[in-house]
Amino acid sequence: xxxxxxxxxxxxxxxxxxxxxxxxxxxxxxxxxxxxxxxxxxxxxxxxxxxxxxxxxxxxxxxxxxxxxxxxxxxxxxxxxxxxxxxxxxxxxxxxxxxxxxxxxxxxxxxxxxxxxxxxxxxxxxxxxxxxxxxxxxxxxxxxxxxxxxxxxxxxxxxxxxxxxxxxxxxxxxxxxxxxxxxxxxxxxxxxxxxxx
Numbered sequence: 001x002x003x004x005x006x007x008x009x010x011x012x013x014x015x016x017x018x019x020x021x022x023x024x025x026x027x028x029x030x031x032x033x034x035x036x037x038x039x040x041x042x043x044x045x046x047x048x049x050x051x052x053x054x055x056x057x058x059x060x061x062x063x064x065x066x067x068x069x070x071x072x073x074x075x076x077x078x079x080x081x082x083x084x085x086x087x088x089x090x091x092x093x094x095x096x097x098x099x100x101x102x103x104x105x106x107x108x109x110x111x112x113x114x115x116x117x118x119x120x121x122x123x124x125x126x127x128x129x130x131x132x133x134x135x136x137x138x139x140x141x142x143x144x145x146x147x148x149x150x151x152x153x154x155x156x157x158x159x160x161x162x163x164x165x166x167x168x169x170x171x172x173x174x175x176x177x178x179x180x181x182x183x184x185x186x187x188x189x190x191x192x193x194x195x196x197x
Contacts, residue, residue, distance in 0.1 A: 004133055006140045007149050018154040020182035026078045028177055030170065038079045039091045042072060043098075049073035049188030050103035050126070052111045053167040053180055067114050068168040070096070071184035072103075075192070078181030082170045088119040097123035104191040105184070106130050106144045129190050144186045151193045156186055 029038050042048065050073075054066020070081040070092065081092055096103065096115075104127045105111065115121045133142035133150075148156035162179035172180070 012149045015155040018156040026181040028080045047102045049184040050105040051183040055168040073184035073188045105187040147190045
């Protein structure tokens with residue numbers, strides 16, 4: 001476990017920017033052929049960066065219906081699986097629950113619950129990377145922005161506009177694709193960096 005000081009926001013924002021995946025390194029899976037190709041490419045990996053996105057709720061009492069997007073990433077590529085309001089494709093569900101596959105990400109308790117509640121996907125080997133850090137102040141937790149600042153000395157900027165955008169769309173904007181894929185890729189990069197500590 002890495003014991004660390006929780007860096008203040010202004011200190012993090014003064015760091016050099018973290019360079020993420022570009023659009024050419026992102027695959028938006030939009031049809032059956034794309035799904036089969038993506039799953040085939042991902043089968044070779046034992047660890048993948050992982051995240052999900054859900055359409056935000058804006059009204060009191062409104063229940064979330066996500067996740068609407070699953071994001072996976074390897075060393076140099078990100079894959080986005082839009083789910084909309086439909087079922088999860090069987091090949092993707094089988095991949096996520098494949099024995100021997102670790103899905104590494106941040107703050108994954110809600111992801112686990114939402115995947116179980118909406119799709120019945122339960123056999124997930126999730127690694128919450130925040131649990132691999134321990135702050136001097138035990139009340140604080142480590143998320144992606146903190147982890148990148150501490151491990152790489154860089155600022156991983158997360159757009160509030162994109163985080164609250166409509167993730168139930170099948171045709172995601174370029175900005176959404178970059179945001180979502182890099183959330184998963186940052187998790188992979190952090191996992192990789194922690195292997196050497």
